[in-house]
Amino acid sequence: xxxxxxxxxxxxxxxxxxxxxxxxxxxxxxxxxxxxxxxxxxxxxxxxxxxxxxxxxxxxxxxxxxxxxxxxxxxxxxxxxxxxxxxxxxxxxxxxxxxxxxxxxxxxxxxxxxxxxxxxxxxxxxxxxxxxxxxxxxxxxxxxxxxxxxxxxxxxxxxxxxxxxxxxxxxxxxxxxxxxxxxxxxxxxxxxxxxxxxxxxxxxxxxxxxxxxxxxxxxxxxxxxxxxxxxxxxxxxxxxxxxx
Amino acid sequence: xxxxxxxxxxxxxxxxxxxxxxxxxxxxxxxxxxxxxxxxxxxxxxxxxxxxxxxxxxxxxxxxxxxxxxxxxxxxxxxxxxxxxxxxxxxxxxxxxxxxxxxxxxxxxxxxxxxxxxxxxxxxxxxxxxxxxxxxxxxxxxxxxxxxxxxxxxxxxxxxxxxxxxxxxxxxxxxxxxxxxxxxxxxxxxxxxxxxxxxxxxxxxxxxxxxxxxxxxxxxxxxxxxxxxxxxxxxxxxxxx
Numbered sequence: 001x002x003x004x005x006x007x008x009x010x011x012x013x014x015x016x017x018x019x020x021x022x023x024x025x026x027x028x029x030x031x032x033x034x035x036x037x038x039x040x041x042x043x044x045x046x047x048x049x050x051x052x053x054x055x056x057x058x059x060x061x062x063x064x065x066x067x068x069x070x071x072x073x074x075x076x077x078x079x080x081x082x083x084x085x086x087x088x089x090x091x092x093x094x095x096x097x098x099x100x101x102x103x104x105x106x107x108x109x110x111x112x113x114x115x116x117x118x119x120x121x122x123x124x125x126x127x128x129x130x131x132x133x134x135x136x137x138x139x140x141x142x143x144x145x146x147x148x149x150x151x152x153x154x155x156x157x158x159x160x161x162x163x164x165x166x167x168x169x170x171x172x173x174x175x176x177x178x179x180x181x182x183x184x185x186x187x188x189x190x191x192x193x194x195x196x197x198x199x200x201x202x203x204x205x206x207x208x209x210x211x212x213x214x215x216x217x218x219x220x221x222x223x224x225x226x227x228x229x230x231x232x233x234x235x236x237x238x239x240x241x242x243x244x
Numbered sequence: 245x246x247x248x249x250x251x252x253x254x255x256x257x258x259x260x261x262x263x264x265x266x267x268x269x270x271x272x273x274x275x276x277x278x279x280x281x282x283x284x285x286x287x288x289x290x291x292x293x294x295x296x297x298x299x300x301x302x303x304x305x306x307x308x309x310x311x312x313x314x315x316x317x318x319x320x321x322x323x324x325x326x327x328x329x330x331x332x333x334x335x336x337x338x339x340x341x342x343x344x345x346x347x348x349x350x351x352x353x354x355x356x357x358x359x360x361x362x363x364x365x366x367x368x369x370x371x372x373x374x375x376x377x378x379x380x381x382x383x384x385x386x387x388x389x390x391x392x393x394x395x396x397x398x399x400x401x402x403x404x405x406x407x408x409x410x411x412x413x414x415x416x417x418x419x420x421x422x423x424x425x426x427x428x429x430x431x432x433x434x435x436x437x438x439x440x441x442x443x444x445x446x447x448x449x450x451x452x453x454x455x456x457x458x459x460x461x462x463x464x465x466x467x468x469x470x471x472x473x474x475x476x477x478x479x480x481x482x483x484x485x
Binding site: 007009011087090095098099102103106110114177182190194197 | 314317318405407410411438441442445446447449451454455456457458460461466467468470471474475477478480481483484485
């Protein structure tokens with residue numbers, strides 16, 4: 001047998017890149033939710049966080065363009081991830097009907113989790129794009145008041161709420177599936193594999209619940225600030241002791 | 245002792261070879277006996293209620309893989325399914341994907357043969373075998389690992405439990421991927437990494453697998469399908485990087 005024959009390496013690369021981009025995005029969102037939730041600590045904490053990401057503590061002045069740059073990078077990674085993941089979507093009615101019937105009749109936990117990935121992933125084509133476009137074009141409109149105004153007065157909260165549910169679920173389930181797909185944390189014995197998977201699933205649900213709660217509370221806080229502050233939409237926050 | 249249960253077994257009846265036959269559900273009542281398996285229940289039905297009911301059995305001990313069917317929507321072997329573990333109402337249907345002979349009887353043989361031919365599931369070794377010399381030794385651990393994967397009975401449960409298969413008829417399924425994992429382990433098989441990649445390194449192979457793990461959860465032989473597919477995926481990514 002000829003051992004040097006040509007092989008098409010693209011399927012291997014696509015599979016790997018899908019997982020890698022998914023992993024990067026999951027890491028990103030796990031940081032993102034925590035950072036934006038600094039509003040739960042105080043306005044000043046969130047303000048400091050904003051300044052940090054604008055590079056204030058590195059350059060001595062704020063560069064919101066850093067946020068634009070980061071958001072563009074995230075959008076690009078999402079586009080790559082979505083493009084590759086599209087391979088796995090049912091692409092015609094026959095496939096859709098067949099997989100839907102399979103999911104319902106098999107009533108199998110991990111198969112159903114995949115369905116959630118497809119639904120939330122599809123939703124984020126639209127939800128995440130809107131959010132990222134705002135971040136790319138208006139990076140200087142982030143802060144305790146500016147963000148709250150966008151959430152409340154700008155009527156972004158329904159979108160953010162849907163996005164929050166989609167992204168946290170998608171990232172949580174995605175990380176769990178990534179672990180299984182590539183064989184991390186496998187039990188040594190086959191008979192323990194199912195227990196291990198059940199354990200991973202519990203951890204996954206705990207992480208999803210934690211992030212959802214933090215995210216919902218943070219969103220509620222932004223809405224609260226936004227509505228209380230609504231009469232002065234557009235006003236920027238200045239921490240005590242810092243001159244305008 | 246608790247009262248005897250009367251099982252209501254609903255079976256999807258259809259014979260594609262009978263002109264004008266239409267798929268329909270038929271329900272049979274069977275009095276449960278201690279230690280009853282679906283194999284016994286189905287034979288009971290055929291013997292006492294409807295002799296035209298078609299279903300397959302050979303070994304009735306979970307070894308031959310003939311009696312795989314959808315039991316309440318989940319692929320399993322009828323002979324190793326105790327009715328005591330099921331409710332009073334049981335639904336049976338033939339495994340999808342495979343050619344239907346009639347009722348619960350399916351023809352897995354031609355599908356499996358096609359798969360084995362496609363993957364060349366035999367040892368590839370061009371050296372001439374000298375039957376007068378001793379075989380090369382193999383570590384017991386390795387032999388056991390290979391044997392473990394060789395326990396596959398080709399019942400088709402993993403194929404029926406696979407979501408990918410629903411959308412891609414050409415997918416190899418866990419049964420095919422498991423076989424390649426088995427031959428790749430075997431030092432007697434001289435196929436190169438590239439040869440294996442050519443067999444499973446695409447979306448009909450390991451990269452089509454979406455890790456829904458239906459296969460792992462329905463395999464009646466408890467084969468390590470999840471970990472072997474993950475292993476194969478890592479191997480193929482290494483080759484394809």
